[in-house]
Amino acid sequence: MARLKLSGVTRTFSGFDAVADVSLDVADGEFLAVLGPSGCGKTTLLRLIAGFERPDAGEIAIGGAVVSGAGVMISPEKRRVGLVFQNYALWPHMTVAQNVGYALKVAKVAREEAARRVADALALVDLAGFGERYPASLSGGQRQRVALARCLVAAPSLVLFDEPLANLDVHLRAAMEEEFAAFHRRTGTTMVYITHDQAEAMALADRIAVMDGGRLVQVADPRTLYREPATAMVASFISQGMVLPVTVSGAEEAGLCRVEALGQEALVRCRPGEVARKTGLICCRAADIGPAAAGGPGIDGTVRRAVYKGGATRVEVAPLADPSLVLRFDANEAASFEPGAPVRVRIRSGWLIPAA
Structure with missing residues (x-):
C-alpha cells in the first residue's frame, strides 16, 4: 500500500494543457475513481502517475518518495505500480500461469517461489485451477481477472485501472464491479480507477475526482458529489442533473435558501452562509420534480x-418560460402523458450550486 500525492501537476501537448495544475492526495489504502467525459485528461493523468509521461510542472510522490518532479523521473518499472488495462493485454500463446508469472520470470524470481506467488494471485481472483488454460478459452470477465492477478503477483504498492470494464457487456460489468470491490476489501491496496462511467465510480470508490478540461473540478465521496455538486458541469454530468437558472431571494437559514425558478418559488438546499443574489443556478434531480397540485405553485x-422505464414512466417537460430547458420527473406507470400535452410541474427541492 502507498499514499499517492500530486502537487500542481501539468502536462502540455503543443500548447494545450491536457492536465492543468492538478493537486490530489490519495490516502494509503483508498479507492479513488477519476471520472470525466472523453478528452478531460484522466488517461493522461494515469500515464503521468505510471511514469509513461513526464510532467511539465509539478511533482508526483508515491509512498512519500518523489517519482516525478524537478530533476526526478523514476522509470515505470521501478515505481511498484500495477496496471490493469481495458483490453487485458494478455499473451495468447502463454497459459494463464505464464501470463501471470511473466514479471517474476523477468525479475529472475526462483521457480518455486514464483509458482507459489502465481497460485496465490490466481486464488485471490477466484481462478485457482485455471493456470494451464489459455486466454482464448476464457470469458471476458475471466480474462480481466487474469490481468488483475498478473498485476498483483508483483505486489504493487499502488494499482491503476484504465477503464477496465469498458469492453465487457452490462451483466459482466456488474459482476466485475463486485470482484474489484471484494479485491479491495481483501487487500487494502491503494487504487486509482480511471473511468467515464459514473455508475462504476459511484459503486466502487471511496472518493471520486471529477475532471473537466484537464482540471480537477471536485473531489468528494459519491453521496456528496450527487447531492452537492460544486459546479454546473458536475451537476449536469453526474446522473444527468438538471441545471436551472434562479434568483436567490433570501439568505441561507437552517441549510435552505429561497429561490425563484421559472416563475416558481422554492426552498432548496445550500451551503452555510449563502446570501441573496440576482443570478444563480440550482441542480435538480428527477426526484426533486413532480406534477403540481391543483391550484398550487x-x-x-x-x-x-414520455418513456416507459419499467415500473415508472420518465416524463420530459419543456417549460413555457424557457423551452430550451428540460424538466424530468418519474410518474407511476399508470399515469398517461402524451407528447405535446400541457402539463404543470413543481420543483420540490434542489441544490443551490455555489457561486464561482
Missing part, C-alpha cells in the same frame, strides 16, 4: 416525451 410546460 408550479411551472407550466409541454410534454416533450
Whole structure:
C-alpha cells in the first residue's frame, strides 16, 4: 500500500494543457475513481502517475518518495505500480500461469517461489485451477481477472485501472464491479480507477475526482458529489442533473435558501452562509420534480416525451418560460402523458450550486 500525492501537476501537448495544475492526495489504502467525459485528461493523468509521461510542472510522490518532479523521473518499472488495462493485454500463446508469472520470470524470481506467488494471485481472483488454460478459452470477465492477478503477483504498492470494464457487456460489468470491490476489501491496496462511467465510480470508490478540461473540478465521496455538486458541469454530468437558472431571494437559514425558478418559488438546499443574489443556478434531480397540485405553485410546460422505464414512466417537460430547458420527473406507470400535452410541474427541492 502507498499514499499517492500530486502537487500542481501539468502536462502540455503543443500548447494545450491536457492536465492543468492538478493537486490530489490519495490516502494509503483508498479507492479513488477519476471520472470525466472523453478528452478531460484522466488517461493522461494515469500515464503521468505510471511514469509513461513526464510532467511539465509539478511533482508526483508515491509512498512519500518523489517519482516525478524537478530533476526526478523514476522509470515505470521501478515505481511498484500495477496496471490493469481495458483490453487485458494478455499473451495468447502463454497459459494463464505464464501470463501471470511473466514479471517474476523477468525479475529472475526462483521457480518455486514464483509458482507459489502465481497460485496465490490466481486464488485471490477466484481462478485457482485455471493456470494451464489459455486466454482464448476464457470469458471476458475471466480474462480481466487474469490481468488483475498478473498485476498483483508483483505486489504493487499502488494499482491503476484504465477503464477496465469498458469492453465487457452490462451483466459482466456488474459482476466485475463486485470482484474489484471484494479485491479491495481483501487487500487494502491503494487504487486509482480511471473511468467515464459514473455508475462504476459511484459503486466502487471511496472518493471520486471529477475532471473537466484537464482540471480537477471536485473531489468528494459519491453521496456528496450527487447531492452537492460544486459546479454546473458536475451537476449536469453526474446522473444527468438538471441545471436551472434562479434568483436567490433570501439568505441561507437552517441549510435552505429561497429561490425563484421559472416563475416558481422554492426552498432548496445550500451551503452555510449563502446570501441573496440576482443570478444563480440550482441542480435538480428527477426526484426533486413532480406534477403540481391543483391550484398550487408550479411551472407550466409541454410534454416533450414520455418513456416507459419499467415500473415508472420518465416524463420530459419543456417549460413555457424557457423551452430550451428540460424538466424530468418519474410518474407511476399508470399515469398517461402524451407528447405535446400541457402539463404543470413543481420543483420540490434542489441544490443551490455555489457561486464561482
